[in-house]
Structure formats: structure tokens, C-alpha cells
Amino acid sequence: METVEINLEEQFQARIDADISIEPKDWMPDAYRKTLVRQISQHAHSELVGMLPEGNWITRAPSLKRKSILLSKVQDEAGHGLYLYSAAETLGTSRDQMLADLHSGKAKYSSIFNYPTLSWADMGTVGWLVDGAAILNQVPLCRTSYGPYARAMVRVCKEESFHQRQGFEIMQTLCEGAPVQKEMAQEALNRWWWPTLMMFGPADADSPNTAQSMNWRIKRFTNDELRQKFVDMMVPQAEFLGLTVPDPELQWNETKKGYDFGGVNWEEFWNVVKGNGMCNKDRLGARVKAHEEGAWVREAASAHAKKRARKMATQAA
Amino acid sequence: MQVAPSDTSALNAYPPELRQLLFQYVLQLADTSLILGHRLSEWCGHGPVLEQDLAMANIGLDLLGETRSLYQYAAELEGQGRTEDDLAFLRIATQYRNPLLVEQPNGDFADTITRQFLFDNFHYHCLVQLRASADERLAAIAEKAVKEAAYHLKWSSEWIIRLGDGTEESRQRLDKALASLWRYSGELTTPTATEKALQATGLIPDYAALLPKMEAHLAHVFEEATLPVPQGVFMMTGGKEGRHTEHLGYILAELQYMQRTYPGLTW
Amino acid sequence: MTQSEWPLWEVFIRSKQGLDHKHVGSLHAADATMAIQNARDVYTRRQEGISIWVVESTHVHASNPDDAEAFFDPANDKVYRHPTFYDVPDSIKHM
Numbered sequence: 001m002e003t004v005e006i007n008l009e010e011q012f013q014a015r016i017d018a019d020i021s022i023e024p025k026d027w028m029p030d031a032y033r034k035t036l037v038r039q040i041s042q043h044a045h046s047e048l049v050g051m052l053p054e055g056n057w058i059t060r061a062p063s064l065k066r067k068s069i070l071l072s073k074v075q076d077e078a079g080h081g082l083y084l085y086s087a088a089e090t091l092g093t094s095r096d097q098m099l100a101d102l103h104s105g106k107a108k109y110s111s112i113f114n115y116p117t118l119s120w121a122d123m124g125t126v127g128w129l130v131d132g133a134a135i136l137n138q139v140p141l142c143r144t145s146y147g148p149y150a151r152a153m154v155r156v157c158k159e160e161s162f163h164q165r166q167g168f169e170i171m172q173t174l175c176e177g178a179p180v181q182k183e184m185a186q187e188a189l190n191r192w193w194w195p196t197l198m199m200f201g202p203a204d205a206d207s208p209n210t211a212q213s214m215n216w217r218i219k220r221f222t223n224d225e226l227r228q229k230f231v232d233m234m235v236p237q238a239e240f241l242g243l244t245v246p247d248p249e250l251q252w253n254e255t256k257k258g259y260d261f262g263g264v265n266w267e268e269f270w271n272v273v274k275g276n277g278m279c280n281k282d283r284l285g286a287r288v289k290a291h292e293e294g295a296w297v298r299e300a301a302s303a304h305a306k307k308r309a310r311k312m313a314t315q316a317a
Numbered sequence: 318m319q320v321a322p323s324d325t326s327a328l329n330a331y332p333p334e335l336r337q338l339l340f341q342y343v344l345q346l347a348d349t350s351l352i353l354g355h356r357l358s359e360w361c362g363h364g365p366v367l368e369q370d371l372a373m374a375n376i377g378l379d380l381l382g383e384t385r386s387l388y389q390y391a392a393e394l395e396g397q398g399r400t401e402d403d404l405a406f407l408r409i410a411t412q413y414r415n416p417l418l419v420e421q422p423n424g425d426f427a428d429t430i431t432r433q434f435l436f437d438n439f440h441y442h443c444l445v446q447l448r449a450s451a452d453e454r455l456a457a458i459a460e461k462a463v464k465e466a467a468y469h470l471k472w473s474s475e476w477i478i479r480l481g482d483g484t485e486e487s488r489q490r491l492d493k494a495l496a497s498l499w500r501y502s503g504e505l506t507t508p509t510a511t512e513k514a515l516q517a518t519g520l521i522p523d524y525a526a527l528l529p530k531m532e533a534h535l536a537h538v539f540e541e542a543t544l545p546v547p548q549g550v551f552m553m554t555g556g557k558e559g560r561h562t563e564h565l566g567y568i569l570a571e572l573q574y575m576q577r578t579y580p581g582l583t584w
Numbered sequence: 585m586t587q588s589e590w591p592l593w594e595v596f597i598r599s600k601q602g603l604d605h606k607h608v609g610s611l612h613a614a615d616a617t618m619a620i621q622n623a624r625d626v627y628t629r630r631q632e633g634i635s636i637w638v639v640e641s642t643h644v645h646a647s648n649p650d651d652a653e654a655f656f657d658p659a660n661d662k663v664y665r666h667p668t669f670y671d672v673p674d675s676i677k678h679m
Contacts, residue, residue: 301479368625
């Protein structure tokens with residue numbers, strides 16, 4: 001028996017190495033399945049919770065155009081959550097179970113959403129910076145080894161491309177507007193820059209699972225690689241906007257053809273992960289409330305569907 | 318029957334009084350879809366299940382799209398150089414012309430569905446007729462919106478049926494929602510002086526003619542939902558003439574926050 | 585009472601007239617009517633479709649990956665089923 005198991009593992013890894021997708025009914029190691037469920041559901045939860053900080057500004061959007069854009073963007077996030085939950089469900093875990101894990105605090109979501117959105121410029125910054133960081137994470141996942149996850153990500157990335165642009169457009173409008181608007185933009189960048197850098201996760205040295213995930217091609221770049229890429233991509237955009245990146249150590253390094261930048265405050269990062277961010281309690285509280293208050297609606301629809309099915313069965317008989 | 322102008326410059330072909338009436342009416346339609354769209358957007362991120370969160374946002378987006386077309390047209394009719402955003406964000410509560418129904422709070426899902434159904438049943442049937450308006454702009458806006466409203470009505474009708482003929486709890490909640498919202502339904506088909514004047518010109522539908530279709534659809538849905546149709550309820554009116562419930566003020570406080578705090582800026 | 589969650593449905597969309605319905609993903613719904621409407625709201629927000637099929641996921645029967653070799657490999661050596669297997673002189677047209 002032992003040898004058969006080893007063979008399956010080897011065959012599995014050989015398929016991964018040959019970039020052949022793994023599909024739901026294929027054999028896979030338990031650890032691969034578990035890691036995927038954790039990663040995909042965490043990603044889905046992030047979309048779901050991520051609706052809240054921006055949803056916070058839909059009713060206060062400053063123009064009808066912005067209101068429509070913001071509502072459609074936040075709605076897209078619901079859609080992305082849904083695609084991802086569906087992908088995770090193909091691995092045999094129900095959405096109900098995943099939501100229960102989110103609500104109990106067992107499952108995590110991206111810590112960035114535990115920061116408050118305090119001004120309209122935050123809608124620009126979240127779109128431009130946070131979605132920009134998310135896209136860097138997500139684009140490689142379109143080629144991730146698990147088929148349903150990769151296909152969900154293709155759809156997500158396609159839709160996500162307008163999100164970053166609308167954020168940048170908000171920033172550009174603010175930066176080209178009145179001084180008070182430019183200040184608003186700078187103040188938002190000051191608050192969001194460092195938390196956004198934290199989105200890529202702990203430094204490689206402190207990320208023990210990275211090697212296995214890269215080996216399984218669930219992850220395709222390390223946290224630090226992506227962080228560097230992000231800084232190199234964003235600094236020129238901030239310069240274009242005339243905004244100052246709040247990092248005195250930021251400097252172009254000609255040798256590595258990239259920016260050197262200051263150290264991330266990992267104490268803050270772990271604090272927020274542990275639940276001590278400004279909004280952890282509010283965000284999770286809002287999700288639990290929506291789910292609990294929706295219970296009777298879901299039950300009513302199920303009950304009605306049963307009644308209707310019975311009625312049709314009687315009519316057919 | 319009034320001969321309607323086909324382009325903006327030809328709006329001058331309307332006698333000033335008629336043009337003013339039409340402005341008031343288009344503004345009323347715009348305010349209505351704005352306020353209801355705003356209410357629906359409050360659900361975003363808080364729906365009872367992810368799929369319905371998306372559904373409500375879709376309806377909200379349809380209404381906001383209709384809102385923009387209507388304000389743009391209203392601004393042209395007014396001819397004072399105001400923009401869609403000026404009209405949406407820079408008027409005081411008593412100048413808003415939406416019926417009372419659409420400003421009522423979201424409450425629970427039963428309240429939202431009831432408000433939506435009562436509105437959709439009017440909105441859809443009104444748009445069907447408005448497509449034939451001699452005013453080409455209004456007819457064109459209705460032509461686009463009627464497809465959206467047909468879907469909204471389907472969606473809200475089915476939810477009325479599910480909640481009415483679902484569980485004991487859903488039925489109780491729906492009964493409660495109807496008890497509080499039914500009294501706002503009559504205003505939709507009670508014409509104001511502005512509407513009467515426009516109905517007389519044939520530019521907008523006669524609500525009396527819509528009623529049989531609305532009542533038939535409602536009777537069908539309520540029968541499926543095993544709900545009795547409420548009778549003899551006193552109908553509240555006033556919204557379409559600027560006399561609102563207290564809820565509108567809070568909506569406007571949020572809606573207008575940015576425009577009022579930072580006057581005259583572009584976003 | 586813990587109500588079990590709404591069943592899962594597989595969604596198939598025809599993107600335009602003349603093309604097949606293609607599997608696009610799944611969603612939850614209490615019944616078929618709701619499943620179609622949810623599919624419309626979830627999967628056609630950007631004009632992705634003109635027709636929708638939904639099938640309750642429990643009704644989909646799939647081939648077993650363990651049978652893949654027995655099922656699909658035997659077709660590998662039937663190259664003569666493909667037109668490119670045959671040499672046709674260049675001067676022959678319309679074939």
C-alpha cells in the first residue's frame with residue numbers, strides 16, 4: 001500500500017511540474033486540498049469583507065457617476081467572492097462551512113480591510129493601491145495549478161482591471177483639483193501606503209509555507225518579490241500624481257534596478273492579524289449580522305421551494 | 318395631442334408653462350429612482366445571501382442609470398445651466414419630488430421587498446405606457462428603463478411569493494411590512510396637479526388606465542403568496558409635492574455630504 | 585433549527601447566437617427559477633450572455649479520472665480519422 005501512495009504523490013507532483021491542471025475529481029494529497037481550501041476561502045472572505053470599507057462610501061459618493069461606479073465595483077467584489085467560494089466548493093467544503101469559519105474567527109481575511117475608510121480619497125487609494133496590490137497577487141494565480149481556482153481568477157482579473165483604473169482616476173481628479181482635494185489625496189496615501197505593503201504577507205524569511213506552496217504552484221512568487229514589484233510599479237505613479245510616498249528611506253537603487261524602501265512595521269501587521277486593528281470587530285460583526293439576519297430569508301426560500309416542488313409533483317401525479 | 322420636439326434646441330417649441338410642467342415631472346421621476354437606488358445601495362455588503370446582494374445592487378444600478386438620464390433631461394428642460402449633479406445634490410428636502418414610498422427605510426428584507434414590489438408594479442406599468450409618449454426623450458428613456466423594470470418586477474414578485482408562502486416567520490414579517498408600507502402605495506397613482514395637467518396633454522400616462530393592469534398583477538402575486546389584499550387603508554400622500562416623511566432628511570444628509578462640505582469642486 | 589444551505593447549481597451560458605452553452609461556474613439558489621435569475625445577476629453583468637442553462641450540481645454525472653486512460657487513450661492511434669492524415673496533390677482543389 002505504501003508504494004502505491006508514494007506513486008500517486010509522485011505522479012501528482014509530475015503533473016504539477018508539467019503545468020497540467022489539477023481538476024476536482026483528480027487525486028490530490030490531503031495537504032494540497034487543505035492548503036487550497038484555506039487559501040481560496042481566505043481569498044473569498046477578503047472579497048466579502050472587502051465590500052464593507054468601500055460600501056461605507058456608496059451613500060456619500062460625491063457625484064452620480066461616482067456613485068454608480070462605486071456601487072458596481074463593490075458589487076463586483078460580491079461576485080468575486082462568489083466565484084471563489086464556488087471554486088473552493090469543488091474541493092468538498094460547503095460555503096456554509098467556510099462562512100462559519102469566517103464568523104468564528106477561525107478563517108482569516110486580508111488585514112487591509114481592518115483599516116477604516118475616512119475620506120472620499122480613500123476610495124481612490126483603495127482602488128489604486130489596494131487593488132493594485134491585489135492584482136499583482138492575483139494575476140499569477142490565473143495560472144495556478146488547481147483548475148477551478150485558476151478559472152475563477154481569470155474571471156476576477158478580467159473584471160478587476162477597471163477597479164484599479166477607477167481608483168487612479170479618482171486620485172488624478174483630486175490631485176488636479178483644489179488644494180483641499182490634493183491634501184485629501186496625500187493624507188489618504190499616508191495612511192494606506194504601509195498597510196498596503198503588508199498585504200503581500202510576512203517577509204520570506206518568516207513565511208514557512210511559501211516553499212511548499214510554490215512547489216505546488218498554488219503560489220508563483222514570494223511575498224518579498226511581489227512587494228518589491230509593487231513598490232517599483234507604484235512610485236512612478238505617485239510621482240505622476242505629484243504625491244509623496246510616506247517613506248523617507250525610499251531611494252532608487254541603480255544596481256538592482258529597483259527601489260530600496262524602509263522596513264515594514266511587522267508589529268502592527270501581527271497586531272491587526274490578531275484582531276486588534278481599528279475595524280476588525282466592526283467588519284466581522286457586520287458580516288455575522290448580515291448572515292444571521294438573512295437566516296429567515298434563506299429558510300423561507302427553501303421552505304417555499306419544497307412546497308412548490310410538492311405541488312408540482314401532485315399535479316403531475 | 319402635443320407635438321413634441323425631437324432635439325434639445327427644439328425644446329423651445331414647448332410653451333414655457335408646459336415646459337415647466339414637464340421639468341417638474343421629469344424631476345419627480347429622477348428623484349424617485351435616485352432615492353430608491355440610494356436605499357438599495359445601502360444593502361450592498363449586507364444582503365441575506367451573496368447572490369441576492371448582487372441582485373439588489375443590479376437593481377440599484379439600473380435605477381441610478383435611469384436617474385442620470387432623467388436629470389440630464391430635466392436640466393435641459395429647465396435651461397438654467399444646472400447639471401445632473403446640481404439637481405441631485407444641491408436641492409433642499411422640500412424640493413424633492415419622490416413619492417413617500419421610496420424614501421422609507423430598508424428595514425428587514427421583507428420591508429425592502431414590499432417597498433420594491435409596490436414600486437415595481439407601478440414603475441413597470443407606467444413605463445410601458447410612457448414609451449408611447451409624444452415627448453421623444455421621455456419615450457426613449459422609458460424604452461430603455463422598461464426592460465430593466467420588467468426584470469425588477471419579476472424579481473420582487475417572486476420574493477413576495479416566497480416570503481408570503483414560505484415559513485411562518487417570513488409570513489409574519491411580510492404581513493408587518495405590508496401593514497407599514499401599503500399606505501404609501503396609493504400616492505404612486507394619485508396624480509398631482511402637475512401630473513393632471515400633463516395627463517391632459519397626453520404626454521404622460523393616465524394612471525386610471527394603469528390601475529386595472531397593476532391590480533391584476535398584484536392580485537395574481539398575492540394569490541400565489543396566499544396573502545389577502547389590504548382593504549380600506551388610508552393612503553398617505555405629499556412626497557410628490559415636497560411634503561416628506563422624516564426619513565428623507567437623513568438620506569440627503571449622507572447623499573449631499575460631499576457636495577455641501579466642498580462646494581463647487583469636481584470629483 | 586439549522587436550515588441546510590440552498591443547493592448548488594452549475595451555470596452554462598451561451599455568449600452569442602450560434603455558440604454552445606459553456607460552463608461558467610456555479611452558485612446557490614433555492615429553486616430553478618431563482619437559479620436562473622441569480623445566474624443572470626452573477627454571470628452576465630457585462631453582457632456575457634444571451635441564454636442561460638442551470639443544472640442542480642447533484643444531477644451532474646462525471647466520468648472517473650481513474651478511467652481516463654481506458655476512456656480516452658484508445659483514440660490516440662486513430663490518426664486516420666483526421667483529414668491531415670491524407671496526402672492530397674496540391675492541384676486538387678475543394679477537398
